[in-house]
Amino acid sequence: MSLLAKIDRRVFYWILFIALMVPFLNPIGFPIRIMENTRDLYEGITGDSVEPGDVWILNFGYGVSAWPECHPGVTVCAKALLREGAHVILIGPHTDVELTYNHLLDTVQEDFDAAEYGVDWVFLGYITGGESAIAQLASNMRSVYPTDHFGTPLDDIPMMANVNTWHDVAGVLSSDTGDWGGYFLTMWQEAYGVPMAQIGIAMLGSTGIPRWLAGNYFGMSVGSRGGAELEMLIDEPGDAIIAMDSISVSHLLIVIAVILGNIGLLIEKGRGS
Amino acid sequence: MSQILKREVVYAITGIVTVIMFLEYFFFPESTPWAEMIRTWTVIVYNISLGLGAVRLVMAHSMSVQRKRENWQYSGLLLATLAIMGLTGFAGYFMTGQPTQNAIYNWMFVNVYTPLGATLYPITGFYIFSAAYRAFRARNVDAALMLIAGCFVILSNAPVGEAIWLGFATIGEWFRFTGQIPGMRTFSLVGTLGMIAYGFRALLGKERGFYAGGGED
Numbered sequence: 001m002s003l004l005a006k007i008d009r010r011v012f013y014w015i016l017f018i019a020l021m022v023p024f025l026n027p028i029g030f031p032i033r034i035m036e037n038t039r040d041l042y043e044g045i046t047g048d049s050v051e052p053g054d055v056w057i058l059n060f061g062y063g064v065s066a067w068p069e070c071h072p073g074v075t076v077c078a079k080a081l082l083r084e085g086a087h088v089i090l091i092g093p094h095t096d097v098e099l100t101y102n103h104l105l106d107t108v109q110e111d112f113d114a115a116e117y118g119v120d121w122v123f124l125g126y127i128t129g130g131e132s133a134i135a136q137l138a139s140n141m142r143s144v145y146p147t148d149h150f151g152t153p154l155d156d157i158p159m160m161a162n163v164n165t166w167h168d169v170a171g172v173l174s175s176d177t178g179d180w181g182g183y184f185l186t187m188w189q190e191a192y193g194v195p196m197a198q199i200g201i202a203m204l205g206s207t208g209i210p211r212w213l214a215g216n217y218f219g220m221s222v223g224s225r226g227g228a229e230l231e232m233l234i235d236e237p238g239d240a241i242i243a244m245d246s247i248s249v250s251h252l253l254i255v256i257a258v259i260l261g262n263i264g265l266l267i268e269k270g271r272g273s
Numbered sequence: 274m275s276q277i278l279k280r281e282v283v284y285a286i287t288g289i290v291t292v293i294m295f296l297e298y299f300f301f302p303e304s305t306p307w308a309e310m311i312r313t314w315t316v317i318v319y320n321i322s323l324g325l326g327a328v329r330l331v332m333a334h335s336m337s338v339q340r341k342r343e344n345w346q347y348s349g350l351l352l353a354t355l356a357i358m359g360l361t362g363f364a365g366y367f368m369t370g371q372p373t374q375n376a377i378y379n380w381m382f383v384n385v386y387t388p389l390g391a392t393l394y395p396i397t398g399f400y401i402f403s404a405a406y407r408a409f410r411a412r413n414v415d416a417a418l419m420l421i422a423g424c425f426v427i428l429s430n431a432p433v434g435e436a437i438w439l440g441f442a443t444i445g446e447w448f449r450f451t452g453q454i455p456g457m458r459t460f461s462l463v464g465t466l467g468m469i470a471y472g473f474r475a476l477l478g479k480e481r482g483f484y485a486g487g488g489e490d
Contacts, residue, residue, distance in 0.1 A: 007406075009407075017399075064391055065390040098373055136313060140309055209454070
């Protein structure tokens with residue numbers, strides 16, 4: 001056991017690295033069950049829940065580092081909304097918001113090609129100012145965004161002609177690594193009752209699920225698993241479903257490591273007593 | 274005079290802003306042009322603070338390079354990168370109206386920033402795996418309970434858990450959808466009550482941590 005206790009940490013890095021390679025080279029394809037919170041999110045942005053012409057805000061509250069966790073879910077939601085004929089306003093509080101927007105143009109390419117910029121979707125770009133800016137967005141969008149990301153005044157964008165306050169928005173989807181979903185919750189959902197849902201990293205599940213159970217969020221996608229479930233719901237397998245095998249392997253290895261580490265501890269304790 | 278500007282005026286502004294925002298949020302959500310004006314100022318101040326932050330960053334790291342402090346090379350790299358991104362971004366903006374229209378700026382963002390950013394989260398997985406073996410030890414009952422719950426939650430989140438034994442999903446989901454809820458709600462409520470208490474103390478001028486000079490009464 002003493003030998004086990006002295007294993008160099010690089011050995012663990014290599015074990016994980018090699019183990020993660022296996023599902024990429026030879027996909028396993030464990031079945032993925034769809035959770036109720038994810039189904040609620042999908043049903044809230046499809047079917048009778050969305051009328052053609054409804055305006056939805058899609059917030060990129062994540063940077064490049066969280067693409068694997070958040071972007072598959074955002075991709076499915078953008079596809080679903082555009083296919084329902086909804087109009088989508090894209091914003092983001094990260095400095096790399098333009099990269100995320102360009103990435104979305106790639107991952108939702110067919111649907112964006114079938115739609116028209118300024119009529120079906122608009123990219124307002126970077127937002128700063130924290131909770132105050134989100135509150136201000138609810139009462140006067142033009143004071144926060146006089147123009148879209150490309151410098152076109154909002155009044156010159158057909159889709160934005162009659163959109164300026166929370167009254168004109170049917171719902172909010174916030175994809176987050178941190179606080180932005182909470183800002184929309186406080187300043188849009190709780191203040192005015194605007195329906196909202198979150199597409200968060202796995203860590204946000206513990207804060208988001210109570211909000212979904214309380215009815216604040218009409219649905220929630222949690223991490224890559226949520227993204228994979230959404231991909232299954234829209235029936236278009238993508239990056240998240242591919243990643244789920246790796247997540248299975250890494251999670252299993254972590255549990256095995258915890259068990260092995262504690263067996264060592266128990267043996268040491270046994271010897272001591 | 275300076276003491277008045279530093280303290281009383283700041284207290285007065287804080288108090289007035291707090292009252293306006295409080296009244297707007299809870300009583301007059303649709304008819305408060307003053308609140309709108311204050312929020313617009315907030316957004317402007319935030320944006321100014323970004324520029325101020327950049328200036329402070331340059332000053333601090335320039336000093337580090339100048340005095341050859343420990344790891345000053347990283348400061349030099351930061352300044353060089355800042356200069357390249359700043360100059361190319363502004364060049365792109367002034368020539369085309371879009372910073373990303375500059376080839377160098379775009380290349381740096383796509384080929385340097387993106388891979389680095391994408392590496393940030395996955396790399397923590399390696400540390401967690403190592404830590405799972407070395408540090409996650411059930412040294413007492415509390416730690417053991419937390420570890421067992423954690424293992425069930427991990428295996429319920431990964432499809433492999435269900436493939437091994439359906440019970441992993443059932444128990445893990447109980448923790449996620451039932452077991453953790455009272456704790457998180459209590460945490461949220463206590464945090465919110467603390468924020469309200471903080472707000473009232475600020476309104477009454479008793480919370481001086483963010484005023485010039487800081488400290489508490």
